[in-house]
Amino acid sequence: MLLILLLAFVVIVNCLYYLYFVPFTFSRTGTKISTAAYPVSVLICAKNEAKNLKDHIPLWLAQDYPEFELILINDASSDKTLEIMEHFAEQDSRIRVVDVKSNEAFWGSKKYALTLGIKKAANKRMVFTDADCRPASSSWIRHMVSQFSEEKQIILGYGGYLRRPGMLNALIRFETIITAIQYFSYALRGNPYMGVGRNLAYTSNVFYAHGGFTSHMNVLSGDDDLFVNKAATATNTALQYHQDSFTYSIPKKKWKHWFQQKKRHSSTASRYKPKHKVLLGAYYIFNVSFWILAILACLYSSWKIAILLIIFRILVQYIIVGKGALLLKESSLIPFIPFLELFLVCLQLSIFISSKTSKRSTWN
Structure with a gap:
């Protein structure tokens, strides 16, 4: 009977988390755009991304927005990244190229390169994405920038992944929507804790006011989530999740590469604010506990009651997370x-264990 009681407690906690997500997942399909048209700088930091830049620079330049510049940052690439950037810059005056040379003190640090790009930006309102990202529409900039105001200095957007066949792709996309549901829900309730660099906007004012990336320059990842965790508040943060504001990235094709990417990202979680670490850690722990207790209760306790609890929890999950998946077009x-x-909680556990013994590498 103890197993059933423990399972019931875990199910209740799981459902409380899901209910916390309801204001976001059951919200409208996206935020409206305003008529304001602030001048904006779009920043892309690239390391050995020649092919992606060749494909995506035309999409960024084709944005239906009256006044923007495109800051392309070459982070000491060894391929033709710089050549591609300079080629497009010769053809379009809106492009400005920042060529970052190897720096022994900041070797492999995207944050160092990105800081130089921010210093080069002519406009205080900045939109960030990655070289392997493509905008979902020609109004991507317009939607993201429309949420800026005198009060709102940080805009959290959604960066999804392109749909491809296979289990790895499904898992990548699922992990992405779960993460998005969480950070959008927390921000909507006045407790922002992260954003994704694939689709993020903030002002130079808030960047410099919080010391940029200096407090976590030595951490490989975190130019997006650690900065947002430090600088975002209930009053200075807004959301944009209209489907035309999305960006889509090229997903990893091999398990090994995705596993390595997740290991790098896991290095940032320990630097979140204590309240965020507790809430996010508890969410994962109770998810793991549910599956363990569900199996044990079915095998060693009253399986009929266990099945009812399992069905109830999964039904709540289907309704709330499923609604979020619809909102994010998945x-x-x-x-x-x-x-x-x-599958995800098992992999996350193995990533957590593996990250404790891994060595530091470069960001790309």
Whole structure:
């Protein structure tokens, strides 16, 4: 009977988390755009991204927005990244190239390169994305910038991944929507804790006011989430999740590469504010506990009651997380939500263990 009681407690906590997500997942399909048209700088930091830049620079330049510049930052690339940047810059005066040379003190640090790009930006309102990202529409900039105001200095956007066949792609996209549901929900309730560099906007005022990346320059990742965790508040942060404001990245094709990427990202979580570490850590712990206790209760306790609890929890999950998946245009994942979650929590556990013994590498 103890197993059933423990399972019931875990299910209740799981459902409380899901209910916390309801204001976001059951919100409208996106925020409206205003008529304001602030001059803006779009910044892309690239390291050995020649092919992606060749494909994506035309998409960024084709944005339907009256006044913007494109800051392309070459982070000591060894391929033709700089050549591609300079080629497009010769053809379009809106492009400004920042060529970052190897710096022994900041070797492999995207934050150092990005800081130089921010210093080069002519406009205080800045939109950030990655070289492997493409905007979902020609109004991407307009949607992101529209949320700026005198009070709102940080705009959190959604950066999804392109749909491809296979289990790895489904897992990548599922992990992405779960992360987005969490950071959008927390921010909507006045407790922002992260954003993604694939689609993020903030002003130079808030960047310099919080010392930029100086407090975590030695951490490989975190130019997005650690900065937002430090600088974002309930009053200075806004959300933009209209489908035309999305960006889509090229997903990893091999398990090994995605695993390595997740290991790098996991290095930032320990630097979040204590309240965020507790809330996010508890979410993961209770998800893991649910699956362990569900199996144990079915095997060693009253399996009928256990099945009812499992069905109830999964039903709540389907309704709330499924609604979030619809909002973020990932409806094809909905039938597989519990299976993807089980797979994900197991992989996250292995990533956490592995990250404790891994060595530092460069950001790309």
